Amino acid sequence: MSDVLKGNFKPKKPVEVEQNAEDISAQFEREALKRLGGSIAFVSKKKFLYGTGHNEEA
């Protein structure tokens, strides 16, 4: 909606858009899921090393 309707003036007071309950719930769930995450990232690529300065990295 906000992409379609655009005002041609600036309101005197900043308009605060209320986050709907579904957004908050999804955000809460994502934060909770992140806490189940690992210690560090895993990258699904063939090389184990990058930036060693060697042409052929392991």
Place this chain on the structure above:
Amino acid sequence: MTGEPDSQPCGQTDQGLLGRQIASALDKLTLEKVSDVGLANAIANSAAIASGRSILALQDTPLMDSEDALVIAAGPSVHRFETARLIKESGFKGVIVTTDSAMAWCLRHGIIPDLVVTLDPHPQRIVRWFGDPKLTEETLVRDDYFARQDMDPKFREDQLRTNREVLALINALGPRLRIAVASSASPAVVSRILEAGMTVYWWNPMYDDYDNEDGLTRKVHVLNNLPCVNAGGNVGAACWVFAHAVLRKKRVGLVGMDFGYYPDTPYLQTQYYKEILELVGPDRLEEVYVRLFNPHMGQQFYTDPAYLWYRDAFLEMAQEAECETYNCTGGGILFGQGVGWTELPEFLSMCNS
């Protein structure tokens, strides 16, 4: 619902289903979890990194001399078998690479690892493996992680006293230890490592595709010029990567690499129990914990989404590794293509012959 998993009813269709779904999303979720703190720690550690050496300097040490390595992680199997006695009596001449979480166990049992690895950016917890100079009763009340974890039972005991003992142990033996420290490690860990006089070798963990010029891996690499290592999601896997990709070992054995729990382990003592409980509540735990039958042991183990993700990542990496990998853990869920299964005495004997 915090009793022994085997004593609980197992759902016919939902058992572990949610856990598998969460595990399949952990690539992205973990990246979101560690990106900001990993970068912030890399920046905070910049001065120490600039005056230190990188892991490439390990290739100029005697650690390169042998062809074998043994990775010691802190899975529960380490404590169920006579792991330390077997290693010491074998006269193993290869390189011993250990996780930060298994370091104190090694030292208490008279094993001086050749290389310790640390990477987890958690701001408070990881320093405990090194002895936390700032640990107080209040800290223990705020976070009961060490009272519940199954990685080193010693750390569950009188925690302030144990912490003092670990401080003394690491202070005494620190100057004999080499440690590969990720730039993502918390400043508290780095400070403690330097204070203990360990020899530090720096590296960056990969965060995302290194071919992506706008990615975080490239950004951190540009920041400090350190080599980047695919750590496989956890410090145990990182030890294995160090063994074959940095130290170029042809044969790598694994102990304590369970990635799972014995059936008699209460859910309460699992790594993510509180987080899982908060997410799904007490009635849906069975949907999150995943059970796997280990055909080598003829026994079922169970695991949580993070450990399942670690296992999948490890098995994927094992396909690309130029080494033979032998899991000598004697339990857990790390089995599959690219990972041989053998008993620890057999592996040690193979390396000595």
